[in-house]
Structures are given as C-alpha cells and as structure tokens.
Amino acid sequence: PEDTPLPAAEHLARHFGFTAAEARLAAALATRQSLEEYAEQAGITLGTARWTLKNVLSKAGCRRQSELV
Numbered sequence: 482p483e484d485t486p487l488p489a490a491e492h493l494a495r496h497f498g499f500t501a502a503e504a505r506l507a508a509a510l511a512t513r514q515s516l517e518e519y520a521e522q523a524g525i526t527l528g529t530a531r532w533t534l535k536n537v538l539s540k541a542g543c544r545r546q547s548e549l550v
Contacts, residue, residue: 489508490504490505490507490508491504493507493508497537497540497541498540499537499540500536502533503533503536503537503540505523506519506523506530506533506534506537507537507541507549509522509523510534510546510549510550511550513550516530516531516534516546517530534546537549
C-alpha cells in the first residue's frame with residue numbers, strides 16, 4: 482500500500498470540482514495525515530479545516546472521512 486501512487490491535488494480538484502484548498506486537504510488526508518496535523522501544517526485553525534472537510538465530503542458524495550480516503 483505504501484507504493485500506491487496518490488492523486489495530486491490538481492487531479493482531485495478537476496475530478497471533484499474542489500477548490501485549491503479543498504484539494505490540498507483531500508490529498509493530505511489520502512496520505513493518512515490527520516485533520517489536526519493538516520491544520521497545523523497549513524497554518525489554519527482546526528475549525529477552518531473541519532469546515533473545508535465538510536465541503537470536501539459534500540462534493541465527493543461522502544458522509545465520513547473514512548469513505549473519502
């Protein structure tokens with residue numbers, strides 16, 4: 482599984498209609514980065530990360546983060 486290539490944020494944005502921020506978050510989650518880790522690395526609040534995740538899940542047609550990954 483570690484050798485499986487992960488989608489680039491640009492591909493996710495095109496495929497799902499994500500904004501750049503949403504695509505970066507989705508790509509980070511695909512690398513098994515936690516939402517908290519992503520928020521810290523991206524320099525955003527956890528609340529902003531959660532709001533962005535909510536939009537990502539909606540656009541991807543998922544109910545949970547595990548479904549998205």
